[in-house]
Amino acid sequence: MKNNDYKKFYNSPEDALEGLLFDGMTIMSGGFGLCGLPENLILSLRDSGVKNLTVISNNAGTEGHGLGLLLETKQISKAISSYVGENKLFEKQYLSKEIELEFNPQGTLAERIRAGGAGIPAFFTATGVGTLVSKNKEHKTIKGKEYILESGLISDLSLVKAWKGDKAGNLIYRKTARNFNPVMATAGKNTVAEVEEICEVGELDPDQIHTPGIYVKRIIKGLNYSKAIENLTLSED
Amino acid sequence: MKNNDYKKFYNSPEDALEGLLFDGMTIMSGGFGLCGLPENLILSLRDSGVKNLTVISNNAGTEGHGLGLLLETKQISKAISSYVGENKLFEKQYLSKEIELEFNPQGTLAERIRAGGAGIPAFFTATGVGTLVSKNKEHKTIKGKEYILESGLISDLSLVKAWKGDKAGNLIYRKTARNFNPVMATAGKNTVAEVEEICEVGELDPDQIHTPGIYVKRIIKGLNYSKAIENLTLSED
Amino acid sequence: MSWNRAEMCKRAALELKDGFYVNLGIGMPTLVANYIDKQKNITLQSENGMLGMGPFPKPGMQDPDLINAGKQTITSLPESSYFSSADSFAMIRGGHIDLSILGAMQVSKQGDLANWMIPGKMVKGMGGAMDLVAGVKKVLVLMDHNAKDGSPKIVNNCDLPLTGKKVVDLIITNLGVFEINQGVKVKEIADNVTKESLINKTETELLF
């Protein structure tokens, strides 16, 4: 039989990030709001002290959660996001020009990341035509409709969170905690994943794997998930 | 509770294609080789007598299987494929100019279909640069590398085959029979699916659905799958 | 007199046809879900990666892995499916969603929409709004007819930065229903609202 040691399983987030960090790097971080965040890896990223980061993430976390942790330590110098409404600290650092901000429409952001991972340097989309987003971008009329050219995005390091993963790096996500994680996994020069349940190779159904192991360089079992709820809304019945 | 009758489940392939066919239309047909073919729908398409079809499919079937059936009846006037090597009848009709043929690199074909379904009219790719494929296509140098512009593809009707499906149109594929089926499902103005097992709504795990029901207009349970093997290869041990 | 929020949502819900796949924006549009006719088969999409969105959970049944685009806890339904953000916006951009209902700051007579930023104020981001208006088959704006200071929100030209150009199909306000079709056409007027007051409260010309 073939050698099945993928050398991808690490014992701690610190070990998993070892050698992959440098000042000024670009990091993608999965999650939507506080849902599906790589909590352990973000904590470890904070503790590493790496700085001057460009962070690509749909949101900027909240105070005390997600990327909010890296704002407190002023490790982020630029953010590429679609919505940062829930973070006062972000607002403060933005207004004081400590942070540069690039807003992308959420679907354009997701597709730019997908394109980056798929080797597509640029694609046309109707999203943002006639708005500030289209400024300085190439326009093209195709079959009578106007589009703008958007570029693919890649990262030096992508941090993703899945529900289950095996030691070959295969990942399965749960419910809406999937969100940006699978595309970010494809778009990292290196991708590190954290999972709630680590499995032996062969335990996952190959038809159900959302992220094939090829995209995951290192994997850890995450601990102590806070899984904070940003907006608890209950039925009144 | 909400109304859960999606009105998508049809009793036969004939019923499922009723009203969706017209001469000169463009049809996408899933499958790779003879694997994952919408066998029942192709038979019904043949029997409908609709003609002058443009067919987008990775391969052209073999004699007696897949799109080979539509070649016998001369219903296809143009094919967009990546490889048609296994079909002598195709060769004959091509050489006698009865069929027009457009070859696409397999990955470009898959991505053009994905783009069509995703509302992306065109994208840049390095595939085919410096080859016949790049002829008359827009070239662009991005970060020092040359790319060509490829357009999105959509169909009037996509025929796909899945393993399991529910009456809301949600689909799950099996092993490598998945291939082109999921992207073609997204790129049809109408998509009809056939499945080996039809389920009631709620029987499929929502984390494991490959094609969400929104992409499937009609669904049938297929019968008498031949599932021919094109190249039976066995281990010698 | 005019329609209250419940009446506005009820009127908007009538635009949801049997078999529709619908995306409801954050805020008042989310409330439209409460008024959907149970005889109709309507599937709600949430752009963070879900089709078949169910109601808010009962106390204790919330799941942090299951939220909508407004980050609210929600539930699933038997027909639900989950997918990535890229797949979700492929669905939106590809024109597979029948209807999107969004709020607005301004809508122009050409159907231009402004709903994401006010110059000089902190910008929170456009989220998925630009993708929705560019991709969804039909865009319905649900908003108060006038801003808090009384200024009209249906205007000749938006002076706020746009979310999309020529994207709005229908507007429902507390004063009526308006179709964008070579100008702003009045389809319905709310109870006890006069034609004259409607004209006074609208910047652009209304076609009756």
Added chain:
Amino acid sequence: MSWNRAEMCKRAALELKDGFYVNLGIGMPTLVANYIDKQKNITLQSENGMLGMGPFPKPGMQDPDLINAGKQTITSLPESSYFSSADSFAMIRGGHIDLSILGAMQVSKQGDLANWMIPGKMVKGMGGAMDLVAGVKKVLVLMDHNAKDGSPKIVNNCDLPLTGKKVVDLIITNLGVFEINQGVKVKEIADNVTKESLINKTETELLF
């Protein structure tokens, strides 16, 4: 004397490094799988939508839903995963596959590859070859040094239509191993092959 097919495949297998994800083309490249060092962790990709391709099935164990890109029946392994053709070529185009081994009709000194059509003959199609050579990190050509009529296949310029331009990194033939690096550099010569005969059988200049 020169290497036979088994020896060529064995030599090619040495290029598969521990941890590599590899795509093997149809024909002789497929046979390289038989010579992979079991001490190494190598994962084979099949472009029709599979990672972790296993050996051919034992009689009676074939599954029509499980084939490779050559339409041969295959098996899965514990680490296998399946995905769509679009996702498969996203993986290939995105540069995630470490090595692809392909056959060839001609390779030029610049690394241009011709392996999909002969003008005047029926064209079967390029399949996934153009995508593989454009996307995979390293491209290895495995072919006979000369065509059946004796004509050289390592040439100054390909006269057959190209599959890709400047895409080949390494060539393994029955006569040796050649690196494309500002010309064709001889890395190894097969047993009992003379430098002179190698030069005679190659159109382009060889760098020793």
